Every structure is written in structure tokens, then in C-alpha cells.
Amino acid sequence: MSPAWNRRHVLSLSDFAPWEYNTVLQTANSFREVLSRRTKKVPTLQGQVVTNLFFEPSTRTRSSFELAAKRLSADTLNFAPGSSSLTKGETILDTAKTYLAMGTDLMVIRHKEAGVPHAIAAEMDRLNSGVGVLNAGDGQHEHPSQALLDLFTICALLDPANPRLELLQGKKIAIVGDILHSRVARSNLWSLTASGAEVHMAAPPTLLPKQFADYVKASDTAGSSEGIDRKLFIHWELEPALQAADFVMTLRLQKERMTSHLLPSLREYYQHFGITRERLQQCQPHVKVMHPGPTNRGVEITSDIMDDPDMSLIAEQVTNGVAVRMALLYLMGGGKA
Structure with a gap:
């Protein structure tokens, strides 16, 4: 039996234990079955309020969390910074406390600056509010729910009936693209290496500093994930990362976060790191391709691969x-795994 879920907040995956990953995977699998029914709602969070505090644009994550909350029968509040009191000088913490006063039980927070969800979670704890905070992406830090849905997608493919962490033991996963600015990559590092998979990161040196590997080593030493043998490899060329890979995860070039000329041109990036059908021939015959979106077609990956249902x-x-975000809201909202 796994221990009981006791996380009030999900801010990072750096201190997730293997049993916690499996709890999320198994709970998400139950909700995936619910979503396949004609009646897709369950009353598990009825009477609770989920507030989406998105301080930067989002399509997939925001809509996904809103739909997940509604499928759990929760009431939802959506925050729009452009029409909020932030434009009048209100602080972010005061905004969060305003929603707390309205009866919010769970807050889902995205912000362009790292650490904002942590600051709000700390304030909620200081007030003994009992409110759970879920990080939906903060700056160049982490995006836990995206990494968990990536993990679930892979594990559910390998064993639809029982997705679990151990299925990735010995698998090779290549992560290619703008790793420097990617919070998705930082969260996926924790989840994928915790599974025993080999993670190979590939990008130009300007988008993948040599010190990136030290980020994992230093955080792992300070964290609570002792005993996990993390297999992380850094490449400044694409071929070694793709060689015999089981899964290839491409990342968007985040031009809006690039403050200097880190790439000569998009064309040159595509010539050296773009994922094409020809390049994927170096991978395993059964290779699958992933992308967290949004995608720059013809830059990070060709359209024919994106639209190929077999790949x-x-x-x-x-x-x-x-399903994964339903699982997180359910577990944080007091549900039992």
C-alpha cells in the first residue's frame, strides 16, 4: 500500500517520491475512464471553488484546468490580469487574498516570474487558510502538471490498464529544443529520471548551458529524492540524443523569452536540430514524438510528423x-487515491 497523499501544494517535482508519481498515474487512469463515458462529470469536488490565476497567456493549460475542475463538479473562477485590479496597483498577494475571501479552496497559478506560486502558497500557509496551490508554470522554473501528463501519456501507451513509473526503466528519451527557457524540460527532468529512464537533452550550446546538468545534481542533493539514480546526458548535437531513442520530446523555441541573439536564424536551427522523418530513422522503429505546444511547425518539427497518428x-x-489535472485537483482537494 502506498502512503496517504498529504501534499497541500504541488509547486515542483524535485521532491516527488516514486509512490507519488504512481498515485497520480493511477488516479489519472481512473479519471480517463470517467472521461470516456457519456456522462463525464463526477461529484468529487462538489461545493469546492477552484480559481485559475493566470498572469500570462495560455490556451492548453488554462482550458485544461478549467475543464478538469468542471468535470469534478467544482465551481471555477477565472482571473484575467488585463481587466483586474492589478492595473490599479493591487499586489499579487492581495489579489490572491481577495479570491481567498471569496471562498477559494484551490488556486492554479501561472506567472512569467519564477517563484510567484511559491510566494502565494507561503502566504496561504501563513494565514492557515487550508488552500492548496498548484503551479501551472512559473518563469524558467517548473511546470509540474505538464510533466505529469507527459509521463502519463508515455506510461499509458506502454500499459493502458496499469500505467506506472517502472515501465520507463531503461527507456531512452530525447528532449530537444529550447531547454534554457523551458520550465517543461525542468519538470520533465525530475519525473523521467525518477522512472529510471535515460534522458538525453540536445540543443545548441546557447540554449543548453553545460551547467544545466549541475541543476539536477545540486537540487537532488538538497531535496528528498535520495536513492534515485538519475541518468541525464547533455548533447550539443542532435544525433547522439536520437540514437536508439524510444521517445523524442521537442520543445518550442521561446522567442519571447530570448533577450539576446541566441540563434543565428530559425532556418539554421531547423537544419541542425529540427525533427524530421529522416532524422527519426536513427531512433527505435517504434519511436513516438511529443510536444507540449504551442508548436512552430517547420521549425522544431515537420508538419507530416505532427499529423502522423502512428508516430x-x-x-x-x-x-x-x-485526466491528469483532474487527478491533481482531486488529490489536493482531499480525495483518496
Whole structure:
């Protein structure tokens, strides 16, 4: 038996234990079955309020969390910064406390600056509010729910009836793209290496500093994930990362976060790191391709691969995102695994 779920907040995956990953995977699998029914709602969070505090644009994550909350029968509040009191000088913490006063039970927070969800969670704890905070992406830090839905997508493909962490033992997963600015990559590092998979990261040196590997080593030493043998490899060329890979995860070039000329041109990036059908021939014959979206077609990945149902898992990632976020809200809202 796994221990009882006792996380009030999900801010990072750096201190997730293997049993916690499996709890999320198994709970998400139950909700995936619920979402396949004609009646897709369950009353598990009826009477609770989920507030989406998104301080930066989002399509997939925001819509996914809103739908997940509604499928659990929760009431939802959606915050829009452009029409909020932030434009009048109100602080972010005061905004959060305003929603607390309205009876919010769970807050889902996205912000362009790292640490904002942590600051709000700390304030909720200081007030003994009992409110749970879920990080939906903060700056160049983490995006836990995206990494968990990526993990679920892979494990559910390998064993639809019983997705679990151990299925990735010995698998090779390549992560390619703008790793420097990617919170998705940082969260996926924790989840995928905790499974025993080999994670190979590939990007130009300007988008993948040599010190990136030290991020995992330093955080792991300070964290609570002792005993996990993390297998992380850094490449400044694409071929070594793709060689015999089981899964290839491409990342968007985040031009809006690039403050200097980190790439000569998008064309040159595509020539050296773009994922094409020809390049995927170096991978395992059964290789599957993933992308967290949104995608720059013809830059990070060709359209024919994206639209190939036998090779692409991109649509499954979006679909599974609702089930995984239902699982997180359910567990944080007091549900039993």
C-alpha cells in the first residue's frame, strides 16, 4: 500500500517520491475512464471553488484546468490580469487574498516570474487558510502538471490498464529544443529520471548551458529524492540524443523569452536540430514524438510528423492533460487515491 497523499501544494517535482508519481498515474487512469463515458462529470469536488490565476497567456493549460475542475463538479473562477485590479496597483498577494475571501479552496497559478506560486502558497500557509496551490508554470522554473501528463501519456501507451513509473526503466528519451527557457524540460527532468529512464537533452550550446546538468545534481542533493539514480546526458548535437531513442520530446523555441541573439536564424536551427522523418530513422522503429505546444511547425518539427497518428502523441498529450489535472485537483482537494 502506498502512503496517504498529504501534499497541500504541488509547486515542483524535485521532491516527488516514486509512490507519488504512481498515485497520480493511477488516479489519472481512473479519471480517463470517467472521461470516456457519456456522462463525464463526477461529484468529487462538489461545493469546492477552484480559481485559475493566470498572469500570462495560455490556451492548453488554462482550458485544461478549467475543464478538469468542471468535470469534478467544482465551481471555477477565472482571473484575467488585463481587466483586474492589478492595473490599479493591487499586489499579487492581495489579489490572491481577495479570491481567498471569496471562498477559494484551490488556486492554479501561472506567472512569467519564477517563484510567484511559491510566494502565494507561503502566504496561504501563513494565514492557515487550508488552500492548496498548484503551479501551472512559473518563469524558467517548473511546470509540474505538464510533466505529469507527459509521463502519463508515455506510461499509458506502454500499459493502458496499469500505467506506472517502472515501465520507463531503461527507456531512452530525447528532449530537444529550447531547454534554457523551458520550465517543461525542468519538470520533465525530475519525473523521467525518477522512472529510471535515460534522458538525453540536445540543443545548441546557447540554449543548453553545460551547467544545466549541475541543476539536477545540486537540487537532488538538497531535496528528498535520495536513492534515485538519475541518468541525464547533455548533447550539443542532435544525433547522439536520437540514437536508439524510444521517445523524442521537442520543445518550442521561446522567442519571447530570448533577450539576446541566441540563434543565428530559425532556418539554421531547423537544419541542425529540427525533427524530421529522416532524422527519426536513427531512433527505435517504434519511436513516438511529443510536444507540449504551442508548436512552430517547420521549425522544431515537420508538419507530416505532427499529423502522423502512428508516430505523434501530441493529441494524446492534450487529451490526457484533463485526466491528469483532474487527478491533481482531486488529490489536493482531499480525495483518496
